[in-house]
Amino acid sequence: MIIxxxxxxxRLLLMLYPQLTLRELHYFMAVATQxxxxxxxxxxxxxxxxxSMGIRSLENxxxxxxxxxxxxxxxLTEKGKTFFHHAERLLEAEQxxxxxxxxxxxxxxxxVHLALPPILGAIYFRPIIRQFCSxxxxxxxxxxxxxxxxxxxxxxxxxxxxxxxxGPVQNRQLRTFPFxxxxxxxxxxxxxxxxGRTSCSFTEILEEKLVLMNEDFKINxxxxxxxxxxxxxxxxxxxxSDTTLLLTMVQAGIGLTIIPASFHSPAQNDGxxxxxxxxxTIHVTISLAVRHNSPLSxxxxxxxxxxxxVRPYQQRSLPDLS
Numbered sequence: 001m002i003i004x005x006x007x008x009x010x011r012l013l014l015m016l017y018p019q020l021t022l023r024e025l026h027y028f029m030a031v032a033t034q035x036x037x038x039x040x041x042x043x044x045x046x047x048x049x050x051x052s053m054g055i056r057s058l059e060n061x062x063x064x065x066x067x068x069x070x071x072x073x074x075x076l077t078e079k080g081k082t083f084f085h086h087a088e089r090l091l092e093a094e095q096x097x098x099x100x101x102x103x104x105x106x107x108x109x110x111x112v113h114l115a116l117p118p119i120l121g122a123i124y125f126r127p128i129i130r131q132f133c134s135x136x137x138x139x140x141x142x143x144x145x146x147x148x149x150x151x152x153x154x155x156x157x158x159x160x161x162x163x164x165x166x167g168p169v170q171n172r173q174l175r176t177f178p179f180x181x182x183x184x185x186x187x188x189x190x191x192x193x194x195x196g197r198t199s200c201s202f203t204e205i206l207e208e209k210l211v212l213m214n215e216d217f218k219i220n221x222x223x224x225x226x227x228x229x230x231x232x233x234x235x236x237x238x239x240x241s242d243t244t245l246l247l248t249m250v251q252a253g254i255g256l257t258i259i260p261a262s263f264h265s266p267a268q269n270d271g272x273x274x275x276x277x278x279x280x281t282i283h284v285t286i287s288l289a290v291r292h293n294s295p296l297s298x299x300x301x302x303x304x305x306x307x308x309x310v311r312p313y314q315q316r317s318l319p320d321l322s
Contacts, residue, residue: 019061022094025087026158027054028066032084033157035074043159091158092294110299111140115160118145119213119243120286123262124164124180124311132306139299148218155291161300165289166218176287177304179311184222184282185261187274189253195273202279206230209255211238211246222282223258229280247272260284 027044031051034040041048059066066080076084116125121143129141146154148166155163156173169176186200194200206227212220212234227234237255240246243263250257251271264274288307290296296304 020058022091024054024058024061025091027051028058028083028087029091029157030159031055031067031074032076032080033153037074088158107138108136108299108302109138110297111142112162112299112303113160114141114143114303115151115154115163116143116145117148117151117164117166117218118241119217119219119260119263120164120166120180120182121145122243123182123260124286125307128307128310131310132303135306136299136302139302141303147214147216149216152289155289161290161294161296162304163289165287166284167222168285169287169289173292174289175292176289177308178285179288179307180286182260182262182284182286184219184258184277184284185264185274186256186277187247187250187259187264187272188256189251190271190273191253192256192273194256194275197273197275199276199278202226202230202277205256206232207235209235209237211240211249211255211257212236213243213246214239214241217241219259219284222284226277226280226282258282 027040030040030044031037034043037048037051041051044051055067062079062083064079064083065077066083068075068077132139132141144154144160151163151165152169152171152174154160164179165176186194186205188195194204210223212223223234238249240249246257246259247264247270249255258277261274261276264272288304290300290304
């Protein structure tokens with residue numbers, strides 16, 4: 001049985017909906033934050049008809065319409081916005097109850113749910129994962145990768161509790177902690193005419209062909225802005241979501257790429273040359289984010305503290321999360 005609390009005329013009105021399930025609440029929150037049934041079905045790994053049936057069942061039980069459906073968009077109705085607020089509180093209560101039942105003395109156990117951007121996750125989190133698993137061998141890490149723009153919806157939709165976000169983050173519902181700062185560099189095949197340079201200016205690559213990550217990766221936004229600074233649109237000849245394939249395309253001479261500097265080591269001797277980019281230099285900031293007013297479990301807090309102690313960003317003091 002699920003209990004919803006509403007405040008009307010300054011009086012507490014208790015409404016009981018014994019047929020509602022937590023699964024339906026998760027379906028609703030996912031559709032509301034993703035704004036799309038197709039994206040939500042991919043996210044939750046269920047069929048779109050099953051998802052639509054779940055939302056329709058929820059609306060029937062509540063006797064209200066939660067979403068305005070058009071050919072291209074899905075938006076919350078006024079009742080849907082009200083329900084979103086209360087559903088969020090219910091899911092918070094569910095998580096708090098779970099934490100209260102699992103946060104016991106002794107070795108830490110449980111699961112830490114994380115969401116990371118693909119490229120930066122591979123760069124920064126290997127040593128953190130190694131350190132954390134060494135300290136807390138009984139904790140399970142549940143790590144999923146998403147393009148940066150989808151990570152905030154993962155947090156706000158309660159699909160994850162900790163995420164690594166790229167770029168400035170301005171969202172009052174989130175609490176962020178500086179984690180790392182990265183400079184983007186130019187990567188090319190050793191056979192390219194610019195190979196061997198100690199640095200390259202954007203003016204030297206304005207007409208070069210590029211291979212980049214897929215369009216929904218936030219790093220592309222910084223690259224496009226740098227080219228726009230010179231009044232040029234980059235010539236993209238290939239895209240991929242796989243970093244290994246990206247390097248293979250560069251090795252094959254299909255084009256240059258622009259990636260975080262830490263992603264490539266000169267010691268790899270893989271037929272690639274990496275050099276800094278100038279005019280402009282592109283700096284990318286990475287932060288760890290959690291939801292405001294949503295306390296972390298002991299295992300999640302341990303992950304956050306471990307990440308901030310191992311992080312490449314100069315550590316001064318750990319934040320007080322109480």
